[in-house]
Amino acid sequence: MLEVLTVSIFNQKRKVRIYLPEDYYSSLKRYPVLYMHDGQNVFGAEEAIGGVSLDMHNHLDQFKSDLIVAAIDQNTEGEERIHEYCPWKHGDFSEQLLGYKSGSGGKGSDYADFIVKELMPIIDGKYKTLAAENYMAGISLGGLLSVYAGCKYPDVFKKTAGISSAFYRNQEEIEKLAGSTPPSGKIYLDCGTAEAGENSKISELFLKSNKAVYERLKGS
Numbered sequence: 001m002l003e004v005l006t007v008s009i010f011n012q013k014r015k016v017r018i019y020l021p022e023d024y025y026s027s028l029k030r031y032p033v034l035y036m037h038d039g040q041n042v043f044g045a046e047e048a049i050g051g052v053s054l055d056m057h058n059h060l061d062q063f064k065s066d067l068i069v070a071a072i073d074q075n076t077e078g079e080e081r082i083h084e085y086c087p088w089k090h091g092d093f094s095e096q097l098l099g100y101k102s103g104s105g106g107k108g109s110d111y112a113d114f115i116v117k118e119l120m121p122i123i124d125g126k127y128k129t130l131a132a133e134n135y136m137a138g139i140s141l142g143g144l145l146s147v148y149a150g151c152k153y154p155d156v157f158k159k160t161a162g163i164s165s166a167f168y169r170n171q172e173e174i175e176k177l178a179g180s181t182p183p184s185g186k187i188y189l190d191c192g193t194a195e196a197g198e199n200s201k202i203s204e205l206f207l208k209s210n211k212a213v214y215e216r217l218k219g220s
Helices: 056-062 080-085 092-098 108-126 141-152 167-180 200-219
Strands: 002-009 012-019 031-036 068-072 129-139 157-163 186-190
Touching (some): 092 167, 129 141, 167 200, 186 200
Parallel strands (some): 031 129, 157 186
Antiparallel strands (some): 002 012
């Protein structure tokens, strides 16, 4: 089942879409919480960007998963999603892949802090959570932010997942962080070989970016 909370972040009201297991209100169990980004795209397609969602609630219901999901809506204003999901300003590798210099990014640290210091207490106070079992997952820039948050808060997030992660936006800095203070729990990463479709050059750079972060995490 799905519920919606409204929170304030960066002076903007934002929806947090909450998935609760089917037996949530009839059970005495407590549940781990998975925090996700791009909340419009996680569940139903009605409000999904581009009209396609992960349809995650149906998947979790099918497997009777004992998991609460808190999916935070993205900021759809201009480049704010890029600003919020990138902990640092874009670096040289980003320019190499994009083909132009970008000054975007830099709010990701504050965004991660918001989740840990403001949103988590709200979720833990309202729902039957296992406070010591917090996970985070995201796609593209959400993957970058998830791995960053796992590194910044290694004692908070027990599992971290980055799917087709856009590490290239902050390549140099995320590699340094992943090598020095990696997440302490389980980490899942994946990346395709044709992330940019027919643009093989960008696809190769995207894959190279993900492999570099993987090696840093693996070697730590």
